[in-house]
Amino acid sequence: MRKQFPYKLLTQKMFCCRCQRVTDHGLFAREPYSTHGGMEPKIPLLCSCEVCQNIIVCFSNEFRFGASEKNAEYTKIYGYNRITPGNWLYFKGAVKPGLVKSCFQTRDKEIYVLAYGAKDEKVECPKHLVNSEESPDGYRLLPVQSALTLIGDHVYHAIRDMFGVAVGFVNDGEKDKLVVQMNDNSLLFITLPQVVQNLPNAKLSDMTRNKLMQFFPEESRHVSITVGQGIVYLDGLVKNLSVKRAIRACVNGMQRARGCVDFMKIRAESYISDEQIEKSILSLLETPGLRVFNYKVQVEQGRVLVSLGCIREYFPKEIESKIAEFPGVQDLSVKIDSIPMDEMENTKVCKELEYELSVNSRLADSLIRVNYVDEKYLLEGKVHSLIQKQLAMFCVARRVLSTSIENRLRIV
Numbered sequence: 001m002r003k004q005f006p007y008k009l010l011t012q013k014m015f016c017c018r019c020q021r022v023t024d025h026g027l028f029a030r031e032p033y034s035t036h037g038g039m040e041p042k043i044p045l046l047c048s049c050e051v052c053q054n055i056i057v058c059f060s061n062e063f064r065f066g067a068s069e070k071n072a073e074y075t076k077i078y079g080y081n082r083i084t085p086g087n088w089l090y091f092k093g094a095v096k097p098g099l100v101k102s103c104f105q106t107r108d109k110e111i112y113v114l115a116y117g118a119k120d121e122k123v124e125c126p127k128h129l130v131n132s133e134e135s136p137d138g139y140r141l142l143p144v145q146s147a148l149t150l151i152g153d154h155v156y157h158a159i160r161d162m163f164g165v166a167v168g169f170v171n172d173g174e175k176d177k178l179v180v181q182m183n184d185n186s187l188l189f190i191t192l193p194q195v196v197q198n199l200p201n202a203k204l205s206d207m208t209r210n211k212l213m214q215f216f217p218e219e220s221r222h223v224s225i226t227v228g229q230g231i232v233y234l235d236g237l238v239k240n241l242s243v244k245r246a247i248r249a250c251v252n253g254m255q256r257a258r259g260c261v262d263f264m265k266i267r268a269e270s271y272i273s274d275e276q277i278e279k280s281i282l283s284l285l286e287t288p289g290l291r292v293f294n295y296k297v298q299v300e301q302g303r304v305l306v307s308l309g310c311i312r313e314y315f316p317k318e319i320e321s322k323i324a325e326f327p328g329v330q331d332l333s334v335k336i337d338s339i340p341m342d343e344m345e346n347t348k349v350c351k352e353l354e355y356e357l358s359v360n361s362r363l364a365d366s367l368i369r370v371n372y373v374d375e376k377y378l379l380e381g382k383v384h385s386l387i388q389k390q391l392a393m394f395c396v397a398r399r400v401l402s403t404s405i406e407n408r409l410r411i412v
């Protein structure tokens with residue numbers, strides 16, 4: 001499986017079941033993602049122990065990456081964090097944390113007004129200067145927040161009065177547990193609440209099969225399902241990328257599945273070359289009436305990259321799903337730069353030129369778009385000969401009296 005995850009994102013301290021201790025784990029993904037500023041959820045990551053090479057699969061949303069999310073329910077601890085209104089604040093020994101409504105200081109005291117549910121409370125405590133914070137965003141309070149805790153989260157165990165870091169999830173044969181390494185290096189295994197316990201394999205497998213049968217009655221017959229630890233592994237052959245994405249989204253949408261690892265491949269009915277794929281995408285982009293421009297298409301072994309500009313008011317909503325249905329497309333990334341109509345320049349001239357070119361009898365059967373992009377006139381579309389391509393260029397140059405013209409007309 002390691003080969004299917006070629007890109008190493010980072011190294012993370014995690015608990016290894018085989019080594020029975022916390023070791024460095026390499027986190028590998030199937031695409032070269034960046035973890036700066038967080039990651040999309042549900043992306044499978046292969047975690048490999050750097051001591052014994054034991055591997056497990058986790059998902060991007062099970063890790064604490066980079067910047068903390070808003071409302072992520074981290075709690076600040078008095079004496080260990082700097083506090084501002086809006087934070088959750090916990091005093092050691094208290095029953096629960098409160099939401100800080102205001103805080104102010106006198107010469108020797110700090111005064112907080114906290115909301116505990118519906119009731120406000122004023123708390124006075126000695127002034128405590130926090131010079132360095134181990135976890136500036138706060139902590140997960142254990143054991144109550146065990147279900148929310150992510151790998152890499154700093155935690156505070158209220159009963160034991162100890163700090164630590166979450167290092168993974170394990171199953172001891174009966175229950176799923178959160179593993180925490182405390183600051184004295186001891187390990188704590190906290191049983192997760194029933195609602196987040198993984199479903200038994202047979203049950204999750206049946207649920208997935210039924211769901212796919214319901215939504216993809218034809219295609220799902222060619223898909224095999226394997227489950228383990230709440231993860232659904234999909235394999236088999238499907239019709240096109242569009243179906244592959246839809247099946248994956250369907251499984252990822254199942255509440256009780258942790259996520260899905262998609263090994264499905266796209267059926268190659270007959271061989272389709274990258275050039276053929278590129279041509280069909282370009283013809284789609286050159287559909288009359290579609291207001292797109294500055295488009296680029298790259299295809300390499302069925303992996304497609306498309307970038308294009310469009311007028312916001314005419315956003316081509318369906319372009320991505322249409323391309324995903326093309327046979328031979330294995331992977332697809334579409335980047336659309338949408339520009340509001342009133343920010344487009346020289347639209348009147350461009351429109352007049354388009355009209356002029358469309359009625360020119362020597363350019364019959366061609367499709368030519370003219371837009372002013374990046375301080376130049378851009379000619380895109382298709383003609384049938386080099387003479388037509390030069391003629392279109394000539395017509396535009398004569399009219400706009402400018403040398404900034406780029407002629408990207410294709411000869412088909």
Ligand SMILES: [Zn+2]
Pocket residue numbers: 016017018019020023049050051052053054
């Ligand atoms: Zn190991």
